[in-house]
Amino acid sequence: MRAVLAFGVLLVAVVTATVSTGAINTVIEGDRQNDMARAMALSCNATLGPMSTGPAGSGAFDASKLSEEQRGNVALIISIGRQRELPPLAWQVAIQAGMTESGLRSLNYGDRDSLGMFQMRPSMGWGSPEQVTDPLYAINKFYDVLERVPNWRDQRPGESAQDVERSAFPDRYHRWESMAAHLIGAVGSVADPTGCGQGVGELLPAPTAAAGSALQFALGQQGKPYEWGALTSHQNSFDCSSLMLQAYRSAGILLPRTSREQFKAGAWLPVQQAQPGDLLFWAYDPSNPATIHHVAMYLGDGKIVEAQQTGVPVHVRPVSWSEGELMPQAVRPGV
Structure with missing residues (x-):
């Protein structure tokens, strides 16, 4: 997680953009330092961490x-x-x-x-x-x-x-x-080996510029078929986690392959506080992340984009915070 809230070093300008699915607003504009890093081809690799200061999962x-x-x-x-x-x-x-x-x-x-x-x-x-x-x-x-x-x-x-x-x-x-x-x-004295920002405990930065790019990619796949275990090297079909992986990869953030692994690839926040681009998860037992079986991207305005199941193409649908099997935490990838 980046230390923007703790020190106010980085400012994220929030702009809204209307996309083709109605009143879905996205956070697209990022801070200047992110733009410079992207220009230098420095990608955030969420599969490496992220580097959290907390003991749980930090290694x-x-x-x-x-x-x-x-x-x-x-x-x-x-x-x-x-x-x-x-x-x-x-x-x-x-x-x-x-x-x-x-x-x-x-x-x-x-x-x-x-x-x-x-x-x-x-x-x-x-x-x-x-x-x-x-x-x-x-x-x-x-x-x-x-x-x-x-x-x-x-x-x-x-x-x-x-x-x-x-x-x-x-x-x-x-x-x-x-x-x-x-x-x-x-040991390597690398302050930020993931390129995703150094951990600052429970503090959470604003939605990232990458979230806007990832969201646009995911929305662009609507109507394409669901395929369990879909290859991540093409965009002909998707399963739930391959859609998230490719969406964020298009924005320079590398996610793990499966939904259970993606739950660990970013900062957690209460699901009710999810912002556009954050990932939502469903589990057979919402108190146990080991039972996660589905992931989708929150679009804002009470909607998600997802590759849900066989026979159902990539689509946008409403989501309720009281929906069955919904995990109580959302994940902001790469922070």
Whole structure:
């Protein structure tokens, strides 16, 4: 979350724009600093955090349990990444992979002939046993392979870790996402590794300029068919979370793929205080985020745009705050 409310450093000028769905008003105009960052191609990557000061989900607790050896390897990953002029996202991928594969330790054992921090297999051409158990070699080798992964800069860090490691358990790399993001800030001394702004506790900035762009994209998909598991590389069809992902990606903010993951990719606020561009969520048990099964974008004026279910195209509909299964928190992506 950005510190605009705390210090008044950044001013967000709110303008209203009438869109084609009646009396839906959007917040489009952003502050000057956001425009400058966008011109420099600095995107907010909500999949990396965001960097919250609160203990819940910040990764600080997990990071506090790391040993001296583990933190030393984190520092080495970051140092080598800097030397190679790779962005913090690359460090994030390597930290998550190393934590998942070995607990960020250079192991002399593993499954079959897997060895070292990233459990590289000499028999698969990763290097000799001596090389893959050398942290300097292993980290550089990991980065070598990562840089050959198509679109690694545009996807969730755990997905890129899987592309390098090719594990039989692809989802496990996501577990350390928040811890890795925290370490980038704490060990790497990167004040804002996500590009989304530094956390300021419970304070919430005004709706972002990106929200207006995301909203316009989502509205432009009306009438297109629902497809569960729709590809995020085309706009022929959507499911609920792919619509949100592509809408915010068009505005320079990267979201995770699923609705449950997207619930963690921004600042929470009471759902009754949702503003245009904020995400609303539905869960089988609204007190348990693990049961989230649907996401939509709030348009203002008591309306949402969503890809709801098979047989129902992307559409706009009214929403009620007392609607069944609606989560009590809305999410403002990227802040």
